[in-house]
Amino acid sequence: MQLVVARIGRAHGIKGEVTVEVRTDEPEVRLGPGAVLATDPPGTGPLTIESGRVHSGRLLLRFAGVGDRTGAEALRNTLLIAEVDPEELPDDPEEFYDHQLMDLDVVTEDGVEVGRITEISHLPSQDLFIVERPDGSEVMVPFVAEIVAEIDLERARAVITPPPGLIDDRAVIASARDVEAGGGGRRGAGRRRPRCARPGREAR
Template sequence: MLVIVGRIGRAHGLKGEVGVEVRTDEPDRRFADGAKLVTTTKPPRTLTIASSRWHSGRLLVKFEESPDRTAAELLRNLELQAEIGEDERPEDPEEYYDRELVGLSVRTTDGAEAGEVVDVIHLPSQDLLEIRRPAGNAVLVPLVEELVPEINLDGKYVLVADRPGLLDPEGAEVVPTEPAEGDGSR
């Protein structure tokens, strides 16, 4: 099974290195010398890692297939996938592969059925669970312990600590605001 482990950014230097936006908790393992990654392009393309290193908090990768800056620039914005065994699990028990979360039922901490996880969205600041609600609409819930206190793979569910407006955007609290002085309101 293929899972996304990164996205190629801009070229670095003249020798074909690229910056990679890491989307795995195991970058040293996934971006090891000799590892083969597959792009999400149609048709997919296999890239072999010649070397990788950390520089100023950013992962720089040199692929055997990009000998110079011109070739590296052509790789920009490609998503990279690694082959992961069906039974493989992350080393940390508090980490999950996206494929393990998609399809789990969602319950609130008070026991109400709240929907199903349909996607995991990775943003620079945090990950989000996309949850399809029973009414058919979808909501995004930050994947943080305060809002998602339990993920139970054996029980096939996720617990969400519902807050006003979290699972039901129509139920969000609206705070009335007073016009600011000098804004032209009378």
């Protein structure tokens, strides 16, 4: 299983360092010196991390064979991809990889079925579930403790307590999975390379 762990940003200085946008909650594991990462586009890699440091709140990496600003700038916008055992789980029991959350049915605490998670959107402030309803419309559910009451992987569902206005008055009775019964089943979770998601706290 492939896991996107970072996106390379601008070159920093003249010795080959680059800024990176971290997309993993385990940067010390995925982005440590010696890590060998695949890339998107594939022709850019694989890349081996030679060193890393934090500067002004940003992670800077240097890759083997990249020793100047020109080489570093050529890597800009490249995605760094780690190969992860699909059975591996995050250390924190309240964290989840995206592939664990994809296709979960979303239901309210009183049993009203809302739809199915089709995408996880990772924003700077919080993560969002993109939930597809049976009629094809979508609703965005913030993955925060105040709204997502439970992730039940065994029952393949996420239980939410939506505030007024988050879920409109068109209560959905049938789950997305039921609607697709007999039509090929659930869509695979491989459409998106996963990363770690965790329930945050609602922005004040």
